[in-house]
Amino acid sequence: MTTTTTTETETQFAQQLFDAYQTQHALTMADFAAVVSDEDAAYRVQAQLTALKNQPVGGYKVSLTSAETQKMFAAHAPLYGAQVADHFLAAPTTVCRGQLMDPLVEVELVFKAKENLAASDSLTDLWHKTTVAPGLELPDSRFADWFPDLPKNLVVADAAVGGLVVYGTEHDTDQQFASVEDVATPHCKLSHDGEELKTGVASEVLGNPLKSLHWLVGKLAEQGKTLTAGQRVSSGTFVLPPHLTAGHWQADFDHDLGSVQLAVTND
Template sequence: MTKTMTVTETQVAQQLFDAYRHQQPLNMADLANQVPDEDAAYRVQAALTVLKNQPLGGYKVSLTSEQTQKMFDADAPLYGAQVADHFLAAPATVRQSQLMDPLVEVELVFKAKQTLTAEDSLTDLFHKTTVAPALELPDSRFSDWFPDLPKNLVVADAAVGGLVVYGTERDTDSVFDSVADVATPKCTLVHDGETLKTGVASEVLGNPLKSLHWLVGKLASQHKQLTAGQRVSSGTFVLPPHLTVGHWQADFDHQLGSVQLEMTND
């Protein structure tokens, strides 16, 4: 990824930041041709992150299933940088006005216990991280974005990053018996007592640790690192429904526990 921003890319980053700050959605058709490729999209995302002027809390990985890759005409995942205060410890309360057009996903969140490098194997990552159950709330600065937002605009918009609500964090190698075991957790997504979705971790590139491994390698290719304390929302177990007002709960097996979220009318 080259480091030189074009004038157009700088302008797109500013428009995204203004939409983020004022909660005023953009029209995807207005910007679709201004971010022509993935490298340009990541440059815009990096500039947007700088404009936010907040500590970097970590990343989210998107398009981690065959189904979502097909929806966005992609053949690989993508990532979005997330500011620190967008990672919330459960149980959490979120006001409707905090987000624009959010979805809700169930995920595993990994936290680096030390700097992770492209040389790390899946086994290394297994020992160098904590894991927690999570609800991720993807959100976009574009109106009517899901599932029609062009992939490059998804990347530019911090991988449609919203909020991540995470549960109890424990050493990954104490929760699971092996790397392969990380692919086996199941989860149920419940809204106001009604079960909406069930999913399994293997939906995430076959194993969520592979999502983390992909991210570390992608960051290295851009001369970046995942450092100690940063978190990664690794990909959804289910095709996400829209987030609506009420009580949301994700229940995981493997003694991972539950994550609870209250969405209020402000």
């Protein structure tokens, strides 16, 4: 199990992140480059930041789930961020651009635990124990000019640059997909105001999004945490994300997953 004792410096950093989260006054990443010495320290800061939010944890997001994004952030494994419950939104929905600081748009599968998940669960177990929905994730950061230059440990500390997760209709994963392997095959199309911007496939997410969920459950267990019934997981992006702008965003998925629609206003 990783160290859970937070240093004074880490506590101060968490407070600064929380202040930026509340005020939307962006931090300068160069000022914090040496504050977190390693990934364990970064997760301790994230845990403190989560506590400061004083809201239920609605689930998690998993980042750096493709070879391309891991290379961008000089990482060799995924990372996760805890997300408060009211940052998971059912589609269709409307978001004001001013709710966020410098957001992107990602296309993901969103799993929900039907019961508590354990590190001993196999991919087949997770296939049976979850629901799945199409999703749009809006990653965001408390650091200015963060993408794609924010150091990995600062990404972790900043709740894995968590913003909002918009999810579509949820179905039992083992009813939506014929097998574990089938979860790797959905394709999606991301559009903005009717213009197709990106296409992607679920296999971009560690070869299979269930592997992302499996990694998360194991990582949480290492830290003495459990992914509990009702919590959702945004499992990793199919595409390299564009910036979020005002207008109508839509992600269309095959495999009868349906679509996710999001209106973004400047109000």
